[in-house]
Amino acid sequence: MKPASFRYVAASDVHEAVTLLSAHGDAAKLLAGGQSLVPMMNLRLSRPEILIDLNRISGADGITVEDGALRVGMLARQRAAERADVVRTRLPLLGEAISRIGHTQIRSRGTLVGSCCHADPSAEIPCVLLALDGFVRAQGPDGMRDIPAADFFLGYFQTALSPKEVATDLFFPLPAAGTGWAFLEFARRHGDFAIVAVSALLRLSASGEIERAALSLSGVGPAPLRARRAEALLLEKRPDGALFAQAAREASQEIEPADDVQASAGYRRQLAQTLVGRALQEALARAAKEVA
Amino acid sequence: MQPLERIRVHLSVNGHAVSQLVDARRTLADFLRSDLGLPGTHIGCEQGVCGACTVLLDGVSVRSCLIFAAQLEGSAVETVEGLAGDALHPLQEAFHRNHALQCGYCSPGFLMAARDLLEENPSPSEAEIRVALSGQICRCTGYENIVQAVREAAGALQSEGRDA
Numbered sequence: 001m002k003p004a005s006f007r008y009v010a011a012s013d014v015h016e017a018v019t020l021l022s023a024h025g026d027a028a029k030l031l032a033g034g035q036s037l038v039p040m041m042n043l044r045l046s047r048p049e050i051l052i053d054l055n056r057i058s059g060a061d062g063i064t065v066e067d068g069a070l071r072v073g074m075l076a077r078q079r080a081a082e083r084a085d086v087v088r089t090r091l092p093l094l095g096e097a098i099s100r101i102g103h104t105q106i107r108s109r110g111t112l113v114g115s116c117c118h119a120d121p122s123a124e125i126p127c128v129l130l131a132l133d134g135f136v137r138a139q140g141p142d143g144m145r146d147i148p149a150a151d152f153f154l155g156y157f158q159t160a161l162s163p164k165e166v167a168t169d170l171f172f173p174l175p176a177a178g179t180g181w182a183f184l185e186f187a188r189r190h191g192d193f194a195i196v197a198v199s200a201l202l203r204l205s206a207s208g209e210i211e212r213a214a215l216s217l218s219g220v221g222p223a224p225l226r227a228r229r230a231e232a233l234l235l236e237k238r239p240d241g242a243l244f245a246q247a248a249r250e251a252s253q254e255i256e257p258a259d260d261v262q263a264s265a266g267y268r269r270q271l272a273q274t275l276v277g278r279a280l281q282e283a284l285a286r287a288a289k290e291v292a
Numbered sequence: 293m294q295p296l297e298r299i300r301v302h303l304s305v306n307g308h309a310v311s312q313l314v315d316a317r318r319t320l321a322d323f324l325r326s327d328l329g330l331p332g333t334h335i336g337c338e339q340g341v342c343g344a345c346t347v348l349l350d351g352v353s354v355r356s357c358l359i360f361a362a363q364l365e366g367s368a369v370e371t372v373e374g375l376a377g378d379a380l381h382p383l384q385e386a387f388h389r390n391h392a393l394q395c396g397y398c399s400p401g402f403l404m405a406a407r408d409l410l411e412e413n414p415s416p417s418e419a420e421i422r423v424a425l426s427g428q429i430c431r432c433t434g435y436e437n438i439v440q441a442v443r444e445a446a447g448a449l450q451s452e453g454r455d456a
Contacts, residue, residue: 001338007295008316008362016293024295031363038358039339042319050295051316053363079352103427105405106340108352109359190426 003041010053014060014074014139017166020052022141026163028052032074032114035106060168065090069134070172078107078115078125090174093131093181093199097124100183103191113167116152119159122194122219125170126153128183130224131199131216134172140165153223179203179212180287182279186271188262194219195263196271200279202239202287210234215247215279220255220272227251230276239284248277299362305330306374314361321345323361324371332372332400336429343428346401347371353408372400375407382452383407383445392441394432402428406442415446 011017021028029048031037032055040046054060054074061075063084070091072081081087082098101107101115101124115125116136129136129149136147141164152160161167175181185197196219203212213234215227230251237243257268302311305328312327319338324330324347336342338357345356348370375381380388383403393399402425409416409424416424421442430438 002319002322003317005297005315005317007297008299008360009293009295010363010365011293020293020295034358034360035340035355038319038360039341042338042357051360052295055363056365102340103343104408104424105343105346105353105355105427108349108354190423 001042001044003038004044004047006041006048007050008053009050010056013057014166014168017052017054017057018139018141018164020050021166022164024050024052030054030117030166032117033077033110034114035102035110036114036118036120054166063087065174066171068174070094070174072112072170072172074111074113074166074168076112078110078112079104081112082107091172093175093183093201094125094128094172096183097128097185097197097199100124100185100187100191100194100197106191113170116170117159117161117167119153119155119157119223120193121156121222121224122197123224124183124185124194124197124218126224127197127199127216127218129170129172130226131201131214132172132175133214134170136161136167137169137171138165138167144168146171150226155222158223175201176203176212178287180283180285182282182286184275184279184282186275193262196220196268196275198272198275198279200276200283202234202280202283204239204287208238209236210239211236213247215251215276217251217255217272217276220257220268222258225255227254227276229254234280239280241281244277244280244284247280248273251276301361301365303364303366304368306370312361316360316362318361320347320349320356320359320361320364320369324356324369327361330371330373334397334400336397341429342398343401343405344398346404346428348404348408351408351411353405370404372403375403381407382448383410383442386441386445386448387438390437390441390444392434392437394434398428398430398432402430402438406445409442410446410449414450416442418443 027049060073062073180202182200185194201214205211213231218224230247252273257265334344336344
């Protein structure tokens with residue numbers, strides 16, 4: 001189908017976008033990559049009266065390292081981030097996650113910030129941001145604020161952004177050298193939405209115990225979530241298969257998946273257990289390699 | 293800044309300068325087909341899933357059903373109509389030789405996605421070709437021949453020493 005009629009305005013900077021959003025309130029939607037919003041408009045699931053295009057804002061597509069974090073600007077395309085040297089060398093976890101988003105043509109336009117603002121519960125970027133304890137920077141009429149990922153994703157397509165705020169950047173804290181990582185996702189076909197996705201980080205101390213464990217999951221509830229109980233189980237223990245199996249079981253019990261057309265809740269729970277177990281093994285293999 | 297129902301855009305399409313007043317809700321796909329009379333870009337699902345409407349925007353392949361024409365001030369668009377010069381493009385030649393199309397509905401999208409791939413990676417492996425084309429759906433199930441055609445075109449372009 002075609003989208004319903006709307007009026008279009010291109011913001012020339014963030015300040016103007018905030019002003020337009022304040023002026024038009026709920027009637028307006030922000031347009032970045034448009035790879036989720038425009039399908040919803042074409043299906044008439046979304047009928048904004050006004051579309052505020054962010055794509056003309058200059059200098060907003062940066063992918064840089066700032067204070068030990070990867071900073072990704074609101075117009076940085078998934079395709080550019082996937083190919084960026086800094087992502088390949090410093091945060092391959094993010095590159096791996098991006099490669100699972102839709103297809104090349106979607107990633108040519110889709111943005112990382114937009115993916116977080118859309119907040120699809122099965123999305124890849126929110127899963128990675130949450131695992132790394134990253135945050136979203138937002139600009140509103142009353143100024144700028146940073147929102148931790150743990151407080152940002154509230155539920156199905158819901159975030160902590162106020163209706164007058166524009167998300168301008170994502171910050172992904174870079175893991176310390178030697179931290180192992182894994183991103184695993186199961187979808188029925190390449191490019192489909194994940195049924196379950198898992199991000200894992202593991203760092204070992206000099207004596208071989210786990211000193212950092214982060215596990216986040218997408219597709220297992222209304223918002224991506226950290227498997228905190230499984231993480232706690234892993235800390236200060238020496239990694240082995242039995243420990244990982246126990247953590248995977250724990251992770252599958254602390255999620256609240258729902259039945260939907262893609263998969264039953266029970267299937268998602270089992271998938272989460274399998275993927276967490278594999279992700280821990282994979283992260284450990286990378287951690288060991290990087291320490292040696 | 294006032295939101296507008298109709299917007300004038302200036303862009304380049306297949307190397308030709310275009311200046312046109314467009315409805316805000318006009319997608320690039322409909323703009324190409326209905327306003328510019330370039331029906332080579334096909335429309336399948338209109339929700340970014342099937343890949344039939346794939347074109348190049350500033351050199352990279354995108355879904356033209358998911359971009360509004362109003363957004364394209366100063367952009368360069370290339371459609372399947374821009375591929376052939378006096379002779380068919382090597383990708384088109386290879387599709388022809390390998391029977392890489394049956395009904396042809398998906399072909400413009402496959403050609404533009406393949407062109408993007410070969411521009412970035414002139415000698416892709418078969419696995420890389422399959423990943424690059426994974427966003428294009430062919431309901432005649434002609435994938436084997438399409439992959440074969442892209443491999444052949446990559447070789448032909450390399451031996452000619454030209455870019456895709």
